[in-house]
Amino acid sequence: xxxxxxxxxxxxxxxxxxxxxxxxxxxxxxxxxxxxxxxxxxxxxxxxxxxxxxxxxxxxxxxxxxxxxxxxxxxxxxxxxxxxxxxxxxxxxxxxxxxxxxxxxxxxxxxxxxxxxxxxxxxxxxxxxxxxxxxxxxxxxxxxxxxxxxxxxxxxxxxxxxxxxxxxxxxxxxxxxxxxxxxxxxxxxxxxxxxxxxxxxxxxxxxxxxxxxxxxxxxxxxxxxxxxxxxxxxxxxxxxxxxxxxxxxxxx
Ligand code: NDP
Ligand code: 8X3
Numbered sequence: 001x002x003x004x005x006x007x008x009x010x011x012x013x014x015x016x017x018x019x020x021x022x023x024x025x026x027x028x029x030x031x032x033x034x035x036x037x038x039x040x041x042x043x044x045x046x047x048x049x050x051x052x053x054x055x056x057x058x059x060x061x062x063x064x065x066x067x068x069x070x071x072x073x074x075x076x077x078x079x080x081x082x083x084x085x086x087x088x089x090x091x092x093x094x095x096x097x098x099x100x101x102x103x104x105x106x107x108x109x110x111x112x113x114x115x116x117x118x119x120x121x122x123x124x125x126x127x128x129x130x131x132x133x134x135x136x137x138x139x140x141x142x143x144x145x146x147x148x149x150x151x152x153x154x155x156x157x158x159x160x161x162x163x164x165x166x167x168x169x170x171x172x173x174x175x176x177x178x179x180x181x182x183x184x185x186x187x188x189x190x191x192x193x194x195x196x197x198x199x200x201x202x203x204x205x206x207x208x209x210x211x212x213x214x215x216x217x218x219x220x221x222x223x224x225x226x227x228x229x230x231x232x233x234x235x236x237x238x239x240x241x242x243x244x245x246x247x248x249x250x251x252x
Pocket of ligand 1: 115185
């Protein structure tokens, strides 16, 4: 039987690239995100292109009831998930702590931390029942360092780092591998979302150096997944060659 991966935030960027790569590796996929039209198109493309089965579930990871309802209502055979990629996440704003917006803070914490927890609770219970599996949490260089005005986003990714370590401990006796993949600057819709649709400001983030692309992170994730069953990559940080820290870039 084909392996199954569940990817959150598959409508764009890193999640979408993971979906394409895993379909090429003949994984059947459960793809989630809020934008159902994108999920439908991606599912059709992957089903046609790679002849894999794709289930979609459109929900907001911040809504605990919706997370549980959507995942619980998947047909039983879809619950044999081998790999969970907790990728859905975002940053909102880039303001000093005294000027930050309550709404932005809630959005980041509710999505990056609480959303990841809601999905993980459901899916790790399936994995425990199935006697194994693998969880890959998408952290960030922002989960390793704190940079000016990054405050709450950095805190949310530090929380992902701590939760990855906690999951590895708590799931040890269930044979579940747990990894954190921490990217530096990847050119996706991330900065457009951070700057609330300001494309010009978003573009500037990646000017003067070669950023990572989403496929670079998907390739890294595939490396993690494809290790032999007795090997767990705990933590991996992937940066553009032109980036030495969260804020230090070699720009032309
Ligand atoms: P994108 O904006 O391209 O993708 C983000 C994905 O998350 C989308 O599919 C979006 O789907 C989903 N998402 C966001 N909020 C929610 C929500 N409330 N409920 C469900 N899904 C949600 O950005 P990236 O691909 O770059 O980001 C993916 C992950 O990588 C994030 O966790 C981000 O923090 C992390 N990261 C990104 C870096 C970068 O430089 N790009 C660097 C380090 C980490 P939809 O809007 O359809 O719901
Ligand atoms: C995204 C990368 O450096 O903008 O997590 O925080 S950064």
